[in-house]
Amino acid sequence: MRIRDRFAKTEARVAPYAFVSPFFIVFAIFGLFPLLYTAWVSLHDWSLLAGDQGYVGFANYRELFHDSDFWRALTNTVGIFLLATIPQLILATVLAQVLNARLRARTFWRMGVLLPNVTSVAAVGIIFGLIFSRDYGVVNWGLGHLGVNPIDWQGHRWSSWIAISVMVDWRWTGYNALILLASLQSVPKELYEAARIDGASAWRQFWSITVPMLRPTIIFVSIVATIGGIQLFTEPLLFGSGVNAISGGNSSQYQTVAMYLVQQAFTGQRFGYASTVAWVLFLIIAVFAVINVALLRRIKSVE
Amino acid sequence: MNRTQRIAAAAASALVVGVLAAGCGGSGSDSEGSGGKDVTLRVNLFGQFGYKDLYKQFEADHPGVKIVETAEGDLGKYNTKLSQQIAANASAGDVVAIEEGQTVNFLQAADKFVNLQDHGYDKLKDAYLPYVANATTSADGKTTIGLGTDVGGLAMCYRRDLFEKAGLPTDRDEVAKLWPTWDDFIATGEKFTTGIKDDKIHFIDAATNVYNSILMQGGDETYFDRDNKLVVDSNPAVKNAWDLANKMIDAKLTAKVQAFTKEWNAGFKNGSFATIACPAWMTGYIKGQAGDNFTGKWDIATVPGGGGNWGGSWLAVPKSSKHQKEALELIKFLASEEGQMGAFKSEGRLPSLPALYDTPELKDAKNPYFNNAPIGQLFVAGARNLKPVYLGAKNVPVRDAFENVLRSVESGDRSESKGWPAAVKAAEKAAK
Structure with a gap:
């Protein structure tokens, strides 16, 4: 050769x-x-500035398991995640459907829904922090006209979760709508025509054609939303302000796991323990991704 | 792809690469620095130190040196970032500021800072207040990481116009006579509340600010003893400050705003509180937040309980700096009499060099914004007798835990009786 x-x-x-x-x-x-x-x-007792203080085996993991602050952070994370993601995906699917219709200035609307996503998250956090401000916020001003007493949005668990979810949805609904729209456009028109001839209502068409055809995209979108949602950090951090915004409220009522991780690492200086939180967070995301796929598999696919 | 598309794609990817490169380069070092004559010194500070004119002067005296300052407004964010950079021994800049509450913390990583004792600290240190000179020196006395700039001192700032409206005296000497002790302060607050007849205007801004001020007056230890053992439960100073703060919450004296938040800043502009615990650097902050409309409406009186301290800063040179020689020269200049006087004039930061306290420039200094209050005399009196307070390495997480619980009592989320045990428990966890 x-x-x-x-x-x-x-x-x-x-x-x-x-x-x-x-x-x-x-x-x-x-x-x-x-x-x-x-x-x-x-696996170490590791101080951020003082360095490695020795091997401790799984002691950090045992401590984490009994750490009520960690469980509270996890509850907050999952709560905000559900409160944000479910309406977000529903809204995105509907929005995609609307954008797919014959609209005037279609490109304008399609690009428009992406604008919140292009905005810097820091700006979004600051603006929403002001919108939901207790003393001078526009939401409380509006509610005041309806006779509702001012709500301390940062102060309660439920209200802070809602405000943060709104922030997340504001950023991501349009983005997801565009991805769904792209996949919607590859659905053959004939299917809808056939359905119309058979007398299917718009609702029936949506459930029997659109949703099954979109299944792979819905799986993709929801897994990405899950990963983002479980790692949620910037929005709740910027929702509070002040020197220790990282504690997510006075009773850590909106502190997410990612915030708890950073707090342990950089305020508490417990680098080893924060690494434990990071690993457990990683495993939790993996579990959620699997649950996600399992649930969404149940959506019937079109053969 | 046709030709135009290809060109567009190439342009787009070039743009992306360019943006990424710029993003990475943001914290990078200057390329010509080490080799040629030009040196760029990066100075990382929190808040406003008032150094602009001093930089110009230093640059004029040191041709080829350029100073770039980054000032982070959020102290929590600043400390987090600095801890990261020091732990990684990289990209912390050439000069960094260390805040009072963090000195013990950064002394744990003393090997990552230039030891000032190798650069003539012995000759400098006696000029500083003893507390300031010792705070950044390691327990074995062999390493000093920071050079003191300003100290907080403590007074009480108050709104003359609101005091008048509430039927209280407005003259600063008479106001000071209203509150020799914190209990008198609370009694004055109750009088103010009945006099002002406006539930949007409160006597003080936040329970935490008075709480911290009282705690720092209380003696030479707060949450930790000098062996870094948590003593919240046994140190009477902590409980005393806690109880007084709770009394103020009970009497509904506080505006329930958290310090250094948007609400707090808005509170200055909207005039929602009449007094605030006032270290020297706070005068600059109030002026910046309240704005020109409030010129002459604020004034300064002595603080209940006599003297005290809140805050203070040190400048240090991280070992990762490539221009240590120039950086050391810069911090020596900024911490010198000339540098400290400059910061006092522009931002009201109180010098830590007692020699300056007797100069007419400081003794006769008046602040027109605060109705010509004699700021020199007001703050100097307290600073001269400043007692050192030991803050442990975990001071910040424990203080955060205490403040959080105190705020939850203030907002009504927690009853007062549940507050103290919750605070102790949170502190034990944070001290780990």
Whole structure:
């Protein structure tokens, strides 16, 4: 065999791996290594500034299991996640349907729904913090006209959850609507025509054609929403303000797990314990993703 | 893809790469710095230190040196970021400010700062208030990480116009006579509330601010003893401050706003409180928040309980700095008599060099915004007898825990009787 041939053969064998390697190299450096290093740190009593104070085995995990603050943060996270994600996905699907209809200035509307997502999250947090402000907020001003007493939105658990959910939905509904719209456009028109001829109502068409055809996209959108929702950090952080906004309210009524993690690492200086929180958070997200897929599998697919 | 699309795609990806590169470069170092003559010093501060003119002067005296300041308004955020950078020994900048509550914390990482004792600290230290000179020195006495700039001191700022409306005296000496003790202060507050007849205007801003002020007056230890053992339960100073703060909540004297929040800032503009515990640096903050409309409406009297301290700062040079020599020169300049006087003039920050206390520039200093209050005399009297207060390494998380519980009592989420046990429990957890 000539050298050139042999080279060509090797190239054919190696080239595909070379082409995909950048992702794996980057992932190994920025994904896998931190993941493993965090696991290693989580087995130590590790102070952020004073450094490693010794190996403690699974003591951090045992402590976490009995840590009421962690469970409260988890409850908050799941609560806000459900309160935000369910209306968000429903709204996004409906919005996608509307955007798919013959509208005047269609591109304008389609780009318009993406605008909240382009806005910096810091700006959104500050604006919503003002909108839901106790003393001078526009929401309380509006409610005042309806005879409702001013609500301390930051002060109670339920009200803070609602306000943060609104913030999350404001940012992400349009984005999800666009993804759903893209997939909606690939649904063959014939299906709807056939359904109309058979006398199916618009509602029936939506449930029997649109939703099943969108299944893969809905799975994608809800998994992404789950990962984002369980890691929720910036919105609740900016919702509060002041020197220790990281505690998420006076009774940590809207502190999410991600905020608790940062609080333990940088206010509490407990780097090892924070790493434990990070790992448990990672496992929780994995569990939620699996539940997600299992639930959404039950949506019938169109053959 | 046709040609235009290809060009558009290439342009788009170039843009993305450019943006990413710029994003990464944001915290990077200056390229010419180490090799050539030009040096850019990055100074990381919290709040306003009033250094603008001093930088100009330093730059004029040191050709080739450029100073870039980053001022983070949120102290919590600042401390988090600085802890990260110091722990990673990277990108903390060339000069950083350390706040009073964080000194013990950063001393844990003393090896990540330039030791000032290797750079003539022995000759400098005697000029500072002893408390300021010792606060940034390690327990074994071998490492000093920060050079003191300002101290807080403590007075009480009050709104003359609101006091008048409520039928209270307005002259600062007479006002001071109203409240030699905190109990007198509460009694005055009750008189104010009945006099003002407006449930939108409160006597004080927040229970936590008076609570912290009383606690810092209480002696040489707060939450921790010098062995870093949590003593919240046994230190009477903590319980005393707690009880007094609860009395103020009971009497409905507080506006229930959290310090350093949007509500608090709005409270200055809307005039929703009549007094505020006032360290020297607070005068600059009030002026900035309340604005020109309130010129002459604020005034300053002595604080109940006599003297005290809230805040104060030190400047340090992280070891990760590539321009340590220039950075050391800069902090020595900023912490010198000239530098401290400059910060006093522009932001009202009280010097920590007692030699300055007797200069006419400070002694006769008046603040026109505060109805020409003699700020020099008011703050200096307290600062001279400043007692050092030891704050443990976990001071901030424990203080946060206490403040959170106190605020939950203030907002009515928790009853007063449940407050103290909850605070002690939260403190024990935070001290871990």
